[in-house]
Each structure stands twice: as C-alpha cells, then as structure tokens.
Amino acid sequence: MKINLQVWRQKNSNTAGKMVEYKLDNISPDMSFLEMFDVLNVELMHKGEEPVAFDHDCREGICGMCSMYINGRAHGPQTGATTCQLHMRSFSDGDTIVVEPWRARAFPVIKDLVVDRTAFDRVVQAGGYVSVNTGSAPDANEIAISREVAEEAMDAAQCIGCGACVAACKNASAMLFVAAKVSHLAVLPQGKPEHLARAEKMVAQMDEEGFGACSFTGACSVECPKSISLDHIARLNREYLGAKLSSTNV
Amino acid sequence: MSWVTQTLSSSLGRKVIMSLTGLFLCSFLIVHVAGNLQLFKGDGGRAFNEYTYFMTHNPLIITVSYLLYTSIIVHASMALILTRHNQDSRPVKYAYAKPEANSPWSSRNMGVLGTVLLIFIVLHMRTFWFEMHFGSVPMAEYDGKEYKDLYTVVVAAFSQLWYVAVYVVCMIALGYHLVHGFKSGFQTLGIRHKKYTPLIEFLGTFVFAIVIPALFAVMPIYMYLKVNGII
Numbered sequence: 001m002k003i004n005l006q007v008w009r010q011k012n013s014n015t016a017g018k019m020v021e022y023k024l025d026n027i028s029p030d031m032s033f034l035e036m037f038d039v040l041n042v043e044l045m046h047k048g049e050e051p052v053a054f055d056h057d058c059r060e061g062i063c064g065m066c067s068m069y070i071n072g073r074a075h076g077p078q079t080g081a082t083t084c085q086l087h088m089r090s091f092s093d094g095d096t097i098v099v100e101p102w103r104a105r106a107f108p109v110i111k112d113l114v115v116d117r118t119a120f121d122r123v124v125q126a127g128g129y130v131s132v133n134t135g136s137a138p139d140a141n142e143i144a145i146s147r148e149v150a151e152e153a154m155d156a157a158q159c160i161g162c163g164a165c166v167a168a169c170k171n172a173s174a175m176l177f178v179a180a181k182v183s184h185l186a187v188l189p190q191g192k193p194e195h196l197a198r199a200e201k202m203v204a205q206m207d208e209e210g211f212g213a214c215s216f217t218g219a220c221s222v223e224c225p226k227s228i229s230l231d232h233i234a235r236l237n238r239e240y241l242g243a244k245l246s247s248t249n250v
Numbered sequence: 251m252s253w254v255t256q257t258l259s260s261s262l263g264r265k266v267i268m269s270l271t272g273l274f275l276c277s278f279l280i281v282h283v284a285g286n287l288q289l290f291k292g293d294g295g296r297a298f299n300e301y302t303y304f305m306t307h308n309p310l311i312i313t314v315s316y317l318l319y320t321s322i323i324v325h326a327s328m329a330l331i332l333t334r335h336n337q338d339s340r341p342v343k344y345a346y347a348k349p350e351a352n353s354p355w356s357s358r359n360m361g362v363l364g365t366v367l368l369i370f371i372v373l374h375m376r377t378f379w380f381e382m383h384f385g386s387v388p389m390a391e392y393d394g395k396e397y398k399d400l401y402t403v404v405v406a407a408f409s410q411l412w413y414v415a416v417y418v419v420c421m422i423a424l425g426y427h428l429v430h431g432f433k434s435g436f437q438t439l440g441i442r443h444k445k446y447t448p449l450i451e452f453l454g455t456f457v458f459a460i461v462i463p464a465l466f467a468v469m470p471i472y473m474y475l476k477v478n479g480i481i
Contacts, residue, residue, distance in 0.1 A: 006345075008345075019345055069344060071346065071348065072344065072346045072347045072348030072349075072351070073348050073351055073352070077351075098345060098346040100344055100345060100346070103340050103342050103343065103344055104339060104340055105338065105339050105340065105341055106339070109342075168352055170336070170349060170353075170358055171336035171339055171340075172336075172339040172340040173261075173336075173339070203260060203261070203262055204260065206261070207260055207261050210338075210339060211261075211339055212261070212335060212336040212338075212339035212340070213261035213262075213264060213265055213332050213335065213336060214261075214262075214265060214438075215336070215357060215358075215360065215434075216357065216430070216433075216434040216437050216438070217349075217352075217353035217354070217357040217358055218352070218353050218354075218357065219349065219352040219353040222351075222352035222353070223352055230437070230442075231442055233437070234437055234440050234441070234442035235440065235442075236262075236440075237262060237265075237437070237438055237439065237440035238440030239440075240262050241262070241266065241439070241440060244253065244257045244263075249253065250252070250253045
C-alpha cells in the first residue's frame with residue numbers, strides 16, 4: 001500500500017507545531033496503525049531526521065496510551081478499538097491520512113502526538129478510590145453482590161483512561177471518564193461509604209483541570225474504545241446532585 | 251463561596267440550570283400551543299381574544315409569566331457562559347474533524363439553534379406581547395364587555411408572506427432544538443432508566459420536536475391563507 005501521511009509535528013509544549021507530509025510505500029495491509037508509524041520512524045532515522053513521537057505501550061488494546069486523532073476521529077475510523085487495534089486494511093491504497101494529537105486545554109501537547117494526560121490522574125487522586133483497611137484477605141463472597149450490579153460496575157471499570165472521550169467531545173469534556181470512575185465504585189457496596197465526597201471532589205477537580213461541560217452529544221461513547229455507556233454520565237449527575245443536596249460539606 | 255453558589259457555578263450545576271429552565275420553557279409550549287388553537291375557531295377571533303384577556307388578567311398566569319421571562323433570560327445567558335467555557339476548553343482546534351461520524355447535527359448546534367430562537371422570541375414578543383401590553387390595540391365588545399382585539403394584530407402580521415416564512419423557519423429550528431434539548435434535560439438531572447427513558451425520548455421527538463412546532467407553524471400558514479381568501 002502507498003499512504004500519504006499528514007502528521008502534526010511539534011518540538012515541545014512551548015513551540016508552535018505544524019502539519020508535515022510523509023509518503024510511505026510498501027505498507028502491508030496487515031500492519032497495525034502503530035506499526036505503520038514504526039516503519040515511518042525507521043525511515044526518518046535512516047534519513048537522519050527526528051522520528052515522530054507517539055504514545056504506545058501494550059499494543060493489545062488495554063493500556064490506553066495510543067492517543068491519535070486519525071482522519072477526524074479519535075483512534076480512527078473503527079469503533080470500540082484503540083489505535084493499536086486499527087489495521088492498515090481499514091484504509092485504501094493511496095489514501096491521505098491526517099494524524100493529530102488529542103486537542104484539549106487540559107491535555108497540553110508534550111511533543112508531536114504525545115499529550116500530557118496527568119489531568120486524569122489528578123481527577124482520580126481527588127476521589128477515585130476506596131479507603132479500606134488492608135489486613136488479612138476477606139472471605140470470598142462475604143459481601144453479596146448480584147451479578148447485574150457486578151456487571152454494571154465492570155462495564156464502567158473497563159475505562160482505560162485513554163482520553164478518547166475528551167478528544168472526541170466538541171467541548172473537550174471529561175464527563176464520560178469521570179462518570180466511569182465514579183460509577184464503578186458507586187454501584188458496589190465497597191464504594192458506598194465515600195460516594196458523596198467522591199462525586200463532589202472528582203467533579204471539582206474535573207472543573208479545575210479546565211475540561212468542558214457535557215452537551216450529551218454522545219460522541220464520547222461512540223469513540224470510547226470500551227464503548228462505555230452514557231448511562232454512567234446520568235449516574236454521575238445523580239451522584240453529584242445528590243451529594244450537593246445531602247452532604248455535610250458546606 | 252457557599253455550597254449553593256459553588257454548586258451552581260460548577261459545570262454540572264450550570265447544566266442543571268440549563269435543564270430546569272429549558273424543561274420549564276417546554277412545559278410553557280404546551281400551554282401556548284393549546285391556547286393558540288383558538289385561532290382555528292373561525293368565530294372572528296372572539297375565543298382568541300377572550301383567551302388573551304384571561305392570560306393577561308389571571309394572577310396565577312401573571313406570576314408564572316415572570317418566571318417564564320426570567321427562564322428565557324437565564325437559559326440564554328447560561329448558554330452563553332457555557333459555550334464560551336466549552337470553546338475555551340479546546341484552544342487549538344483540530345485541522346480535520348469528522349463529528350458527523352459520532353453525533354447528531356442538532357446536538358452539536360444547540361447554541362446556533364438557540365440563537366435563532368432567541369431572535370425569534372424578540373421578534374414574536376415585539377409583534378404581539380409588546381402590542382398587547384404597551385401598544386394601541388383596537389377594542390372589541392362581546393356581551394357588553396370590552397376586550398383588546400389582539401386577533402386583528404395576528405391577522406395583520408400573518409397577512410405578510412415574509413412574516414409567515416420567518417415563523418415556519420423558526421419552528422423548524424425549534425424542532426431541532428427540542429429533539430436534543432428535551433431528552434438532554436432529563437439526562438442532566440440524572441433521570442435515565444430502562445423503563446422511562448424510551449418514553450422521554452418519544453415525548454421529546456414526537457411531541458416536542460414534531461407535533462408542537464408543526465402546530466405552531468400551521469397557525470401563520472392558516473391565517474395567511476384565510477386572510478388572503480385562499481381558503
């Protein structure tokens with residue numbers, strides 16, 4: 001396959017970036033999108049040019065590192081998949097592919113396609129945990145949890161924190177991420193004791209980081225590699241409003 | 251900051267204000283469209299004039315009307331604040347974005363649709379509400395009682411084709427605004443349930459985005475055809 005790539009190149013967070021065009025021949029349709037970038041980088045290194053910086057780690061769809069905005073969509077044309085799970089057979093010979101980093105005030109570009117997503121870490125640090133005594137392991141099934149509840153929690157816990165929701169949202173809102181993190185703890189008994197403070201603190205931190213508000217366009221859920229449902233955003237709204245009305249935090 | 255102002259100035263709190271004012275305005279539309287059906291009565295405007303008299307003299311209606319004016323202003327101002335904040339959340343735009351692949355057009359253009367509706371409301375209130383309250387409306391007498399003859403103002407306005415056209419276009423905008431707005435209002439309040447969300451979506455799409463705007467659009471068309479002797 002022949003591919004024309006338009007890639008965002010930016011030296012560091014302090015300098016302005018620009019789109020740069022690269023032409024690649026001999027791309028196998030069975031390569032993943034990241035492997036295609038590996039080929040490009042090897043070519044660039046042989047030419048003595050700076051390779052394109054991009055985030056990647058597991059390359060099996062669970063780490064959430066490979067953040068690329070491909071042809072106008074987070075993680076490219078597929079749904080329910082990360083960039084490493086996207087293969088070149090999804091494109092046609094001679095295609096022009098535009099690749100940009102996530103764009104959000106809260107996700108500043110560090111270099112080329114790499115963005116700083118530590119805003120997500122700070123949101124989780126604000127309340128995305130349960131305070132438990134770590135002693136001897138509790139008995140299995142000591143706390144009864146119905147299958148439906150366990151499934152609901154696991155659906156939310158699938159969030160890999162990749163930031164596609166923020167990237168796809170027209171408001172760069174992190175609501176789906178925060179909703180998933182609040183939800184997977186809120187539905188389980190272990191998460192109940194701290195659920196009021198959790199919703200309040202995590203939403204406050206989300207606002208602090210400079211993410212936008214939710215317009216319920218549904219773009220986040222469509223582009224989420226784990227297809228996390230908008231039901232969780234409704235639960236976050238309920239948790240937050242309930243917390244604001246009933247917590248003792250004045 | 252007290253917990254109340256802190257809540258209402260958070261991104262979620264602002265959306266709650268949008269939701270509550272928006273849903274209140276939706277409830278007003280039902281009353282407004284039902285009342286205006288008097289225009290179809292063909293009694294020379296008597297039923298309509300009696301209805302407008304009731305709407306401008308009933309103390310409960312007058313109280314609610316102030317809540318309505320406030321809701322419009324708050325809904326529009328909060329939308330402006332949220333839009334600016336949301337735009338600010340992405341200072342560098344994408345060179346190439348394909349939002350139509352993941353979201354409906356109406357959901358991404360609520361601000362534009364809302365601006366059209368705000369301009370419409372100003373025009374609409376200038377023509378009818380302002381005339382009724384502060385203009386010189388001719389009087390009509392039914393059973394020895396004097397009524398402001400707003401019906402003649404309606405007739406005069408809707409005898410102009412351009413005015414009818416503006417109304418029809420604005421009602422299409424209303425339909426698109428509500429097809430997203432009505433269900434989103436419930437989502438913001440956290441009201442989402444397997445049993446009730448299909449009903450909310452049906453009401454939002456069928457009643458608020460189709461039937462109500464269509465009835466509103468038919469009124470000026472009907473009046474135009476009637477006044478110009480076509481029907």
